[in-house]
Amino acid sequence: xxxxxxxxxxxxxxxxxxxxxxxxxxxxxxxxxxxxxxxxxxxxxxxxxxxxxxxxxxxxxxxxxxxxxxxxxxxxxxxxxxxxxxxxxxxxxxxxxxxxxxxxxxxxxxxxxxxxxxxxxxxxxxxxxxxxxxxxxxxxxxxxxxxxxxxxxxxxxxxxxxxxxxxxxxxxxxxxxxxxxxxxxxxxxxxxxxxxxxxxxxxxxxxxxxxxxxxxxxxxxxxxxxxxxxxxxxxxxxxxxxxxxxxxxxxxxxxxxxxxxxxxxxxxxxxxxxxxxxxxxxxxxxxxxxxxxxxxxxxxxxxxxxxxxxxxxxxxxxxxxxxxxxxxxxxxxxxxxxxxxxxxxxxxxxxxxxxxxxxxxxxxxxxxxxxxxxxxxxxxxxxxxxxxxxxxxxxxxxxxxxxxxxxxxxxxxxxxxxxxxxxxxxxxxxxxxxx
Amino acid sequence: xxxxxxxxxxxxxxxxxxxxxxxxxxxxxxxxxxxxxxxxxxxxxxxxxxxxxxxxxxxxxxxxxxxxxxxxxxxxxxxxxxxxxxxxxxxxxxxxxxxxxxxxxxxxxxxxxxxxxxxxxxxxxxxxxxxxxxxxxxxxxxxxxxxxxxxxxxxxxxxxxxxxxxxxxxxxxxxxxxxxxxxxxxxxxxxxxxxxxxxxxxxxxxxxxxxxxxxxxxxxxxxxxxxxxxxxxxxxxxxxxxxxxxxxxxxxxxxxxxxxxxxxxxxxxxxxxxxxxxxxx
Numbered sequence: 001x002x003x004x005x006x007x008x009x010x011x012x013x014x015x016x017x018x019x020x021x022x023x024x025x026x027x028x029x030x031x032x033x034x035x036x037x038x039x040x041x042x043x044x045x046x047x048x049x050x051x052x053x054x055x056x057x058x059x060x061x062x063x064x065x066x067x068x069x070x071x072x073x074x075x076x077x078x079x080x081x082x083x084x085x086x087x088x089x090x091x092x093x094x095x096x097x098x099x100x101x102x103x104x105x106x107x108x109x110x111x112x113x114x115x116x117x118x119x120x121x122x123x124x125x126x127x128x129x130x131x132x133x134x135x136x137x138x139x140x141x142x143x144x145x146x147x148x149x150x151x152x153x154x155x156x157x158x159x160x161x162x163x164x165x166x167x168x169x170x171x172x173x174x175x176x177x178x179x180x181x182x183x184x185x186x187x188x189x190x191x192x193x194x195x196x197x198x199x200x201x202x203x204x205x206x207x208x209x210x211x212x213x214x215x216x217x218x219x220x221x222x223x224x225x226x227x228x229x230x231x232x233x234x235x236x237x238x239x240x241x242x243x244x245x246x247x248x249x250x251x252x253x254x255x256x257x258x259x260x261x262x263x264x265x266x267x268x269x270x271x272x273x274x275x276x277x278x279x280x281x282x283x284x285x286x287x288x289x290x291x292x293x294x295x296x297x298x299x300x301x302x303x304x305x306x307x308x309x310x311x312x313x314x315x316x317x318x319x320x321x322x323x324x325x326x327x328x329x330x331x332x333x334x335x336x337x338x339x340x341x342x343x344x345x346x347x348x349x350x351x352x353x354x355x356x357x358x359x360x361x362x363x364x365x366x367x368x369x370x371x372x373x374x375x376x377x378x379x380x381x382x383x384x385x386x387x388x389x390x391x392x393x394x395x396x397x398x399x400x401x402x403x404x405x406x407x408x409x410x411x412x413x414x415x416x417x418x419x420x421x422x423x424x425x426x427x428x429x430x431x432x433x434x435x
Numbered sequence: 436x437x438x439x440x441x442x443x444x445x446x447x448x449x450x451x452x453x454x455x456x457x458x459x460x461x462x463x464x465x466x467x468x469x470x471x472x473x474x475x476x477x478x479x480x481x482x483x484x485x486x487x488x489x490x491x492x493x494x495x496x497x498x499x500x501x502x503x504x505x506x507x508x509x510x511x512x513x514x515x516x517x518x519x520x521x522x523x524x525x526x527x528x529x530x531x532x533x534x535x536x537x538x539x540x541x542x543x544x545x546x547x548x549x550x551x552x553x554x555x556x557x558x559x560x561x562x563x564x565x566x567x568x569x570x571x572x573x574x575x576x577x578x579x580x581x582x583x584x585x586x587x588x589x590x591x592x593x594x595x596x597x598x599x600x601x602x603x604x605x606x607x608x609x610x611x612x613x614x615x616x617x618x619x620x621x622x623x624x625x626x627x628x629x630x631x632x633x634x635x636x637x638x639x640x641x642x643x644x645x646x647x648x649x650x651x652x653x654x655x656x657x658x659x660x661x662x663x664x665x666x667x668x669x670x671x672x673x674x675x676x677x678x679x680x681x682x683x684x685x686x687x688x689x690x691x692x693x694x695x696x697x698x699x700x701x702x703x704x705x706x707x708x709x710x711x712x713x714x715x716x
Contacts, residue, residue, distance in 0.1 A: 002631055032635075038466075124638045128510075129631075150630035 006032040006156040008332060009145055010123075011131045011169060013040035015318045016304025016325035017162030018114040019058055023329025025121035029336065032154065033115075033123050034147060036130040041111025045282035046318055047189065047230055047237055049212065050105045054319035058326055059117055063099065067109040069232040070210025071100035074203075078266065080217035080227075081389040085266045096209065104210050104230045104237070106191075134159060134173045134300070141343075142173070142299035158299055158332055158342040162325060165283040165305040175300065176293035179308060181248055182374060183287030185225065187241025188254040190262075192274035196234050202270055203231055214315065217385030219261050221252050224286075224377040226315075227261045229270065236271055238262065241284060243374060254281065284317065285310040289367035295354065296347040301328045309359055313366045320359050327353045368433040379426060383417050436489030436591060437547065438480040439540055440513065440554045441571070442473040444497050444504040445561040453672060469504045472556025474511075476619040478626045479586055480554045481512050487589060489551075490514040492543055496524055496535055502642050509637035510629040517543060521646040526660030529562070533570025534657045539650040540575060552596070553616040557582060565618070572616035579616055580609060584623045 010021045013035035021033040037043035049072070055062050074091035095101070119125055126147075135144040135153060144155035163169050171178045194202075203211045213229040220226070225242030240257045247254065261267060285291065285308040292308050295301060303309070304321030311320060331350035332342070340346045354360050373380055391410040414423060446465040453461065469477075480491045493508040495501050496519040505516035519539045527535065544550045553575070558565035565581075572579040585599040587608070594613040599606050601620055629637065647655055656662060685693035699706040 002635065004635070124635065126634045126638055129634060147631055149628065149634055152631040154631065 001151060002154040004154075006030050006154065007336065008032070008158050008160060009034065009154065009156040010160040010162055011145065012162035012164055012304075012306075013037070013111060013115050013125060013127075014044050014162060014164060014304060014321065015111070015114075016306075016321035016328075017160065018111060018118055019322045019325030020160045020162060020303055020329040021123040021125070021325075022058060022114070022118040022121055023326045024333060025118055025123035027329075027333045028122070029333060031118075031123040032156065033118065033125045034129050034131050034145065035115075035125065035127045037127060039112055039127050040115035040125065041108040042127075044107045044111050045189070045280045046107050047228055047239065047315075048105050048107050048110075048318065049230065049315070050103045050110065051316065051319040052099065052101050052103065054322045058322060059114070066113050067105065068208075069104040069106060070205070070208050071095065072102040072104065072212055073205070073209045074211045076211065076213040078213060078215040078217070079385045079388050080215050080219050080264065080266065081386045082218055083265055084389040084393065085215065085217070085264075086385075086389050086392045102212075104212075104232050106232060106235075131163075131169060134169055136173065136299075140298060142297070145169075157336070158301070158347070160325075160328055160332070161300060161302040161306050162304050162321075163306045165285055165308075167302070167306040170293075170302055170306060175297060176302070179283075179285060179287065179291070181245035182243065183285065183291045183308070183370075184244050185241040185284040185286045185312075186244050186247060186254055186281065187239055187284055188258050188279070188281045189228075189237055189239025190258065190276050190280075191232075191278035192236040192238060192271045193234060193277050194236060194271070194274045198273075199231055199234070199236065205231065208233070215261075216381060217389075218382055219264065220246075220257065220377075220381050221250060222378050222382040223247070223250060223252065224374050224381060225257070227257075228315075229267065235277070236274065238267075238271060243286060243377075244283070245374075246377065284312070286312045286370055288312060288370045289360070289363040290370070292360075292363070295351050296344060298344045298347075299342050301332070301347055301350050303328045309363070311362050311366065313369050314362070316362075320363075323357060323359050324354060327357060327359075366433065372429050372433045376426065376429075379418065379422075387414050387417055436484065436487050436551050437544075437549060438484060438489065438491045438552045438554060439543055439550050440473070440477045440480045440491060440493045440508070441536055441567070442477065442493055442495050442504060442508055442556075443470040443559050443561075444468070444495060444501040445470045445559055448560050467500070467503065469507055470556055470559045470561075472558060472560070472619065472621050474556075474626045475621055475623050476554035476556050476617070477508055477511060477513065478624045479583075479617075479619055480552070481627065482624070483552070483586060483589060484514075487591060490548070492517060492547060494519065494536065494539055494543065496520070496527070496532060496539070499644075502644075505642050506637050506640070509640050510634050511627060512629050512633050515547065515643065516640065517643040517645060519645050519647075519650055521648075521658075523647045523652075523655055523658045526663060527658065528663035528665035529564050529566035529570055530664060531658050531662035533567050533574060534662060535647070535650070535652060536567065537571045537574035538652045539645060540571065542645070542649075542651045549614075551594075551613045553577065553614070555616070555618050557618050557620050568616060568618040575614075575616070577614045577616045578611045580611055581618045582620055583617045584620045586617070 007029040008024050008031050010017045010033040021031050025031045073095040077088045078085040130148045131145045133146050134142050137143050142159050146153045161170050170176050210231045215227040220242050223242040223246035227240040230237040240261050303324040309320040309324050310317040328350050335346045394406050444467045447468045451465050484491050491513045492515045493513045494517045509516050555568035580598050582601050583598045584601050588597045597610045600609050683693050683697045
């Protein structure tokens with residue numbers, strides 16, 4: 001056992017853990033952070049898009065030395081069927097601003113950098129060390145952790161659980177339940193390396209400009225899911241994810257979906273001739289507001305993916321992680337500076353501060369969306385994309401059919417697929433869930 | 436007892452890429468590791484320390500980022516780490532490297548206590564020369580034990596060490612006086628995992644950083660590119676063999692004889708050579 005006592009132990013060095021460690025270390029707290037990977041970021045998987053605002057709150061001058069790939073100037077939403085996509089694209093030179101708002105990043109590099117900031121602030125980071133379980137006293141208060149190294153027990157006033165989506169520690173200690181298959185997506189991605197110039201030519205970019213493509217439709221084979229294509233400097237991140245429950249039901253495989261996505265005529269030319277250097281998979285919390293577990297207790301708080309904090313509608317996860325980590329760090333520091341004990345009662349401050357932030361407000365706004373999309377996945381991910389693509393093709397194809405007849409055909413195709421009641425019902429349910 | 440272990444930070448060869456045009460190794464973005472052979476040297480040194488007491492100092496020469504490898508060695512259990520880093524060292528070949536490391540080991544001896552044993556790995560996975568260990572040894576005027584698979588005994592009173600050395604056709608058991616330099620073979624021991632306290636201490640440890648001057652390097656002309664007579668004339672990736680495998684039909688003949696006939700048909704000179712050779716017996 002380690003004699004030395006820490007103010008806080010942070011389990012995990014992803015976005016949430018690094019934010020918490022950095023926040024507390026900056027305030028002069030004695031922080032020990034434990035990461036199982038070879039270095040912070042080595043095990044972390046994300047698309048990945050970084051939102052500047054949330055990072056600025058942690059590291060105001062991050063643009064000076066953070067490993068950023070491209071700032072995003074264009075967003076494409078694609079609704080796909082087997083051979084077509086109908087897109088909504090937004091591109092603006094306004095995004096070429098002095099302090100861009102969104103970047104693509106490679107997590108293995110980014111997390112290493114963010115962790116180096118925490119270490120410079122005084123946090124002690126131990127890598128290649130896995131926390132096996134939490135140490136609790138006779139009253140159930142969390143007082144430390146046990147790692148897989150010899151003499152691996154170490155104590156602290158509070159443990160910040162930033163252990164990621166699986167949350168094995170927290171579930172083992174019965175602080176929360178395991179996420180259910182209905183509430184997590186399994187996403188897989190590949191890194192496709194291409195020369196800079198090729199990427200810039202294919203995506204119509206110059207300098208460090210970048211594009212994001214987000215795609216839904218028949219590519220997920222009727223399951224609730226999405227595909228994505230992000231441009232990095234010299235690589236393209238490409239992936240697809242669907243609900244685990246849907247994979248269970250359909251027997252589809254994630255790599256099967258990915259292969260089909262890559263072969264889609266709208267996607268294949270973008271990655272042609274690339275060298276695949278990496279294949280990764282990750283679970284993503286999709287349950288939204290209703291899936292958020294208990295966030296604090298005697299001697300512990302939970303942050304980031306482990307707390308299921310992910311906005312699936314806006315595909316925001318790392319910024320919720322970063323913000324929850326920062327807020328947890330600030331709350332803990334406030335409790336400590338009042339010289340109060342790290343009890344459940346006092347740590348409720350974290351939940352209160354989180355409720356007041358965009359994190360919980362946004363998740364609350366879309367609290368009914370996961371349910372709607374999951375139950376109606378066939379309609380939203382198979383039927384409508386096919387109808388829309390057919391309708392658009394019908395609209396643009398000139399073949400001598402009178403326009404009135406074309407419109408009638410389109411309307412008929414929608415009604416026969418979903419009925420008037422179904423169409424209005426879907427629109428109403430979607431609008432209500434969005435609101 | 437004071438043991439110095441020389442380690443090198445190398446690109447992880449499992450993840451390396453060769454530039455398609457220039458044929459050079461693309462080091463950028465490739466993760467680095469401690470040269471795997473050096474880990475066996477480190478483990479053997481730690482075992483000696485645990486049994487006979489004393490300290491293990493790890494030493495490396497490299498860019499400031501080589502500190503990562505030293506910290507990893509501290510996590511495994513070394514007591515102290517020294518990083519030899521200076522722009523004068525850039526471009527060193529094995530001659531210049533062993534010159535600089537020998538100077539640093541002398542300085543380690545005078546600063547932290549006389550050195551009894553120096554360990555290195557058999558060779559590195561990026562250079563594969565196996566020259567640096569012997570080079571250091573010669574300059575320090577230590578006794579040299581290469582390709583060692585095991586340190587079997589040590590007598591601090593008599594100042595002797597006994598090792599097993601793998602050689603062609605067998606194992607040599609060698610006894611040497613101290614101080615000596617040992618280059619360790621791979622796969623000879625099980626590299627340990629540092630304890631929690633090792634890991635904590637490593638995270639906090641101050642790595643000793645020495646420039647050429649700090650290390651007491653006498654002649655800077657013998658360092659770096661200037662001190663390196665090795666010239667890389669050409670780098671090339673071996674081209675795959677053009678010849679294809681051939682199926683030999685053994686029609687009624689024993690297959691081996693059919694094969695030999697076919698080989699002699701393709702290489703007529705070989706038949707005579709073999710014949711001459713056979714006459715010698």
